[in-house]
Amino acid sequence: MTSHGIRDKAAIIGMGCTRFTDHWERGLESLIVEAAHAALDEAGLTIKDVDAFWFGTAKSGASGLVLSQALKVDLKPVTRVENFCATGSEALRGAAYAVASGAYDVVLAVGAEKLKDSGYAGLLPLSPPDDGTLSSLTAPARFSFLAEAYAQRYGLSREKMKDVITRIAVKNHANGALNERAQFQKAVSEDVVRRSPAVAGLLGVFDCSGVSDGAAAAVLVRGERTAEYTQSAPMWVKGMSIAAGSATRLGDENWDLTYFPEVRASAADAYAQAGIDSPVDQLALAEVHDCFTPTELVLTEDLGFAKPGEGANLVLEGAFDRAGSMPVNPDGGLKAFGHPVGASGLRMIYECWLQLRGQAGARQIEGIGAGTGKSRALTQNLGGSPGECLSFAGVVGVERG
Amino acid sequence: VAKQARGEVGISAIGTYLPRFQLDIADVAAALGSAAGTGRRLIAGYDEDTATMAVEALRAAGADRSQVGELIFTTATPPYLQRTNASIVHAALDLPEHVPAGDVIGGTRSWSTALRLALATARRGHVVAVGSADMVVSRPASSDEAEGGDAGAAVLVTADNPAAAWIGGVTRTFEVLNRWQPPSERFPQRWEERFVEAVYVPYVLPAVTEVLTTAGLKGADVGFCVVSGGPGRLLASLRRRLPGEQVLDHEKNSWGNSAGTLGAVLLARALSRAAPGSVVLCVHVGDGIDVDLWRVDAVPDGAGAVRDDPPPPTPTPYGRYLSWRGLIDVEPPRRPSPVRPAAPPSWRNRRWKYGSVAARCTRCGHVNAPPGEVCSACGNRQEFEPQRLAAAGGVATEVTVDHLAYSPSPPIIAGNVVADGGGRIQIEMTDCRPEDVQDGRRVEFVFRRLYSAEGVHDYFWKVRPVP
Numbered sequence: 001m002t003s004h005g006i007r008d009k010a011a012i013i014g015m016g017c018t019r020f021t022d023h024w025e026r027g028l029e030s031l032i033v034e035a036a037h038a039a040l041d042e043a044g045l046t047i048k049d050v051d052a053f054w055f056g057t058a059k060s061g062a063s064g065l066v067l068s069q070a071l072k073v074d075l076k077p078v079t080r081v082e083n084f085c086a087t088g089s090e091a092l093r094g095a096a097y098a099v100a101s102g103a104y105d106v107v108l109a110v111g112a113e114k115l116k117d118s119g120y121a122g123l124l125p126l127s128p129p130d131d132g133t134l135s136s137l138t139a140p141a142r143f144s145f146l147a148e149a150y151a152q153r154y155g156l157s158r159e160k161m162k163d164v165i166t167r168i169a170v171k172n173h174a175n176g177a178l179n180e181r182a183q184f185q186k187a188v189s190e191d192v193v194r195r196s197p198a199v200a201g202l203l204g205v206f207d208c209s210g211v212s213d214g215a216a217a218a219v220l221v222r223g224e225r226t227a228e229y230t231q232s233a234p235m236w237v238k239g240m241s242i243a244a245g246s247a248t249r250l251g252d253e254n255w256d257l258t259y260f261p262e263v264r265a266s267a268a269d270a271y272a273q274a275g276i277d278s279p280v281d282q283l284a285l286a287e288v289h290d291c292f293t294p295t296e297l298v299l300t301e302d303l304g305f306a307k308p309g310e311g312a313n314l315v316l317e318g319a320f321d322r323a324g325s326m327p328v329n330p331d332g333g334l335k336a337f338g339h340p341v342g343a344s345g346l347r348m349i350y351e352c353w354l355q356l357r358g359q360a361g362a363r364q365i366e367g368i369g370a371g372t373g374k375s376r377a378l379t380q381n382l383g384g385s386p387g388e389c390l391s392f393a394g395v396v397g398v399e400r401g
Numbered sequence: 402v403a404k405q406a407r408g409e410v411g412i413s414a415i416g417t418y419l420p421r422f423q424l425d426i427a428d429v430a431a432a433l434g435s436a437a438g439t440g441r442r443l444i445a446g447y448d449e450d451t452a453t454m455a456v457e458a459l460r461a462a463g464a465d466r467s468q469v470g471e472l473i474f475t476t477a478t479p480p481y482l483q484r485t486n487a488s489i490v491h492a493a494l495d496l497p498e499h500v501p502a503g504d505v506i507g508g509t510r511s512w513s514t515a516l517r518l519a520l521a522t523a524r525r526g527h528v529v530a531v532g533s534a535d536m537v538v539s540r541p542a543s544s545d546e547a548e549g550g551d552a553g554a555a556v557l558v559t560a561d562n563p564a565a566a567w568i569g570g571v572t573r574t575f576e577v578l579n580r581w582q583p584p585s586e587r588f589p590q591r592w593e594e595r596f597v598e599a600v601y602v603p604y605v606l607p608a609v610t611e612v613l614t615t616a617g618l619k620g621a622d623v624g625f626c627v628v629s630g631g632p633g634r635l636l637a638s639l640r641r642r643l644p645g646e647q648v649l650d651h652e653k654n655s656w657g658n659s660a661g662t663l664g665a666v667l668l669a670r671a672l673s674r675a676a677p678g679s680v681v682l683c684v685h686v687g688d689g690i691d692v693d694l695w696r697v698d699a700v701p702d703g704a705g706a707v708r709d710d711p712p713p714p715t716p717t718p719y720g721r722y723l724s725w726r727g728l729i730d731v732e733p734p735r736r737p738s739p740v741r742p743a744a745p746p747s748w749r750n751r752r753w754k755y756g757s758v759a760a761r762c763t764r765c766g767h768v769n770a771p772p773g774e775v776c777s778a779c780g781n782r783q784e785f786e787p788q789r790l791a792a793a794g795g796v797a798t799e800v801t802v803d804h805l806a807y808s809p810s811p812p813i814i815a816g817n818v819v820a821d822g823g824g825r826i827q828i829e830m831t832d833c834r835p836e837d838v839q840d841g842r843r844v845e846f847v848f849r850r851l852y853s854a855e856g857v858h859d860y861f862w863k864v865r866p867v868p
Contacts, residue, residue: 133754138803
């Protein structure tokens with residue numbers, strides 16, 4: 001496979017993100033408007049300055065008209081994208097390629113989702129008519145197999161496994177407690193996590209990400225022309241990759257559900273594009289797809305932060321805490337920030353934007369950003385479930401080169 | 402009784418299916434404050450119906466595409482009123498399309514009607530599979546509910562050297578209102594049992610004498626005797642008056658009276674235990690009577706499994722039973738209700754959906770389940786051979802319990818199952834409780850009804866722990 005990447009050819013010059021929560025009083029339109037205009041305001045641009053739009057929503061509407069109607073944009077190119085839970089990353093990817101190619105000067109990427117209007121718990125499937133043989137398992141059940149398989153392969157007792165995933169939930173809630181945009185802004189004890197009602201397998205309610213409403217947006221311009229638009233520090237796209245699995249991996253007896261080949265492939269590609277060869281040494285932070293606590297455990301290994309089987313102990317040692325050697329999900333992650341599907345990928349980028357530019361406030365990681373040797377950050381966004389999934393990995397950075 | 406000349410037809414294989422759940426009738430009174438009843442009965446699981454139970458009984462009898470030439474499905478309680486239910490059974494057995502399949506549906510005597518049709522058809526040289534199943538779903542607290550039972554049974558009928566030969570029978574047809582249920586009603590009803598006994602007994606006794614006399618036999622020649630099809634009082638009366646050893650009368654109170662299928666279950670049990678040379682007398686009642694005589698020449702195929710006692714059934718609370726039958730409406734998980742399976746994809750994928758037929762790549766050997774156009778291991782697009790997952794068992798390598806998913810009976814238990822013949826699928830587990838399953842559990846495939854929506858039953862395969 002040839003993958004050239006677009007390192008430094010696209011840059012973000014403004015971002016916006018709503019709070020992720022139960023927005024009972026606001027519709028999708030209101031969330032889109034807030035995020036889009038916040039991003040434009042930060043970039044010092046108006047909606048009229050935008051040449052094209054990439055809009056991601058998984059299931060809150062269809063077509064680019066959802067965005068053009070919300071923003072009252074007339075006769076401009078609007079592309080709607082959907083790639084399961086990686087929808088927001090896909091919107092960024094399209095927008096970045098659009099400016100990098102030279103097709104447009106200013107592009108707005110928006111991801112938005114309104115999940116709480118359905119009245120149901122959890123995410124709802126996207127269901128074309130089928131033959132009734134497809135699994136009716138919910139996402140937490142599908143991801144709970146990771147914990148079963150990991151414990152079996154590496155010889156962890158179920159109690160130890162529960163300790164590990166509980167620690168991940170506690171960490172992400174602690175981070176969310178410092179984030180005014182997070183859905184859950186309260187630290188929780190291990191006891192609270194452990195005692196939460198059972199959802200699937202080893203997972204309780206506190207092992208699951210929050211279903212919420214929200215939107216995030218980014219203004220992108222061509223990488224070499226940022227100074228024409230803004231005097232504040234831009235953030236360049238260093239590498240982006242999507243790896244879609246053949247979605248038949250459950251049928252492959254050689255794959256044991258303790259890792260995501262899709263994640264490994266997307267990370268390898270994005271790292272190569274970005275020039276990352278030692279992630280823990282070179283990355284300031286990682287925003288990863290902790291849809292359920294065992295997912296984050298497996299991702300730390302697939303992204304190269306731990307050797308296979310060693311992630312569990314590193315979790316318990318605090319390596320992925322905000323003050324740890326490799327901070328993971330300092331904004332609370334899907335777990336505490338919430339997971340409005342189409343917005344999450346851009347929300348991850350938003351945290352990189354704040355952290356790398358020193359604007360993360362109470363949860364700011366020390367010693368990162370331009371001139372520190374840690375000017376780059378990773379986002380990883382997963383769509384689907386183990387065996388039937390696709391992974392986005394992206395590296396952004398606040399230094400060129 | 403000696404074996405006769407060629408030209409006889411009879412039974413070559415038998416199978417029974419007894420559901421894994423049991424109702425204690427005392428729980429009915431406790432729940433409803435009704436008059437106290439006694440005894441226990443078997444109840445089908447929430448994901449079973451008469452088609453699925455007939456499929457399991459037929460599989461136990463060895464009914465497969467290698468030998469079945471014709472299929473008859475018989476029940477008083479079909480899953481569908483207007484469509485051929487036997488086509489579902491046919492598909493689940495993965496029978497070839499040239500094999501005819503039809504329903505014999507109606508009263509409690511439908512089983513023996515089907516069996517006689519099979520005998521007539523088998524004379525033309527076909528092996529005829531007869532699958533029978535019944536679910537007695539009656540008004541709560543009724544004696545029909547307390548006495549009833551759910552079960553399936555099957556036989557293979559052949560003219561080629563059967564293990565049990567049919568050596569005679571008579572029929573009496575007469576119109577009498579005994580037990581009935583029009584399509585517009587939810588439950589069957591019964592006439593007074595003393596009336597039913599008074600009408601039937603005087604028909605049965607002379608008919609039995611006539612059958613025995615015609616065969617040159619006496620009452621003392623009868624080994625096992627099977628009576629079925631009527632209410633408990635009539636059956637008890639006939640058992641007292643007829644010759645032969647009653648088959649498993651002692652099980653009546655724990656299995657229950659599964660209407661017409663009781664006769665099929667008891668015939669299979671009799672044939673599984675009868676000594677070669679002995680005679681089995683069967684009396685089936687229901688809007689008339691059928692009396693049949695069988696001579697056992699050999700042990701039929703499948704007898705071992707029929708003879709074995711099934712695992713002890715799981716006691717099931719009455720409220721849960723009522724919810725399984727849709728007789729009380731229980732709050733489901735806060736999830737969307739399932740939508741009906743669509744006809745076109747169900748049709749296109751019928752060998753997978755109903756037959757569990759995956760695609761083995763003949764180039765690399767990978768079993769693609771579900772089958773696809775392209776081998777997921779080697780990319781081959783041309784060379785596949787069918788592989789039926791249900792032909793063997795498997796191992797559930799990882800198991801989970803989904804408390805959130807919609808199910809007619811939450812929670813859903815599911816596992817990643819590696820099939821013995823190759824292939825792995827994520828599939829629902831059934832007939833078990835969360836505490837019964839662990840990673841690494843050995844399982845067998847069972848044909849089940851996952852849910853029903855808009856009048857469409859969604860059939861597919863599950864696995865259940867091997868006892």
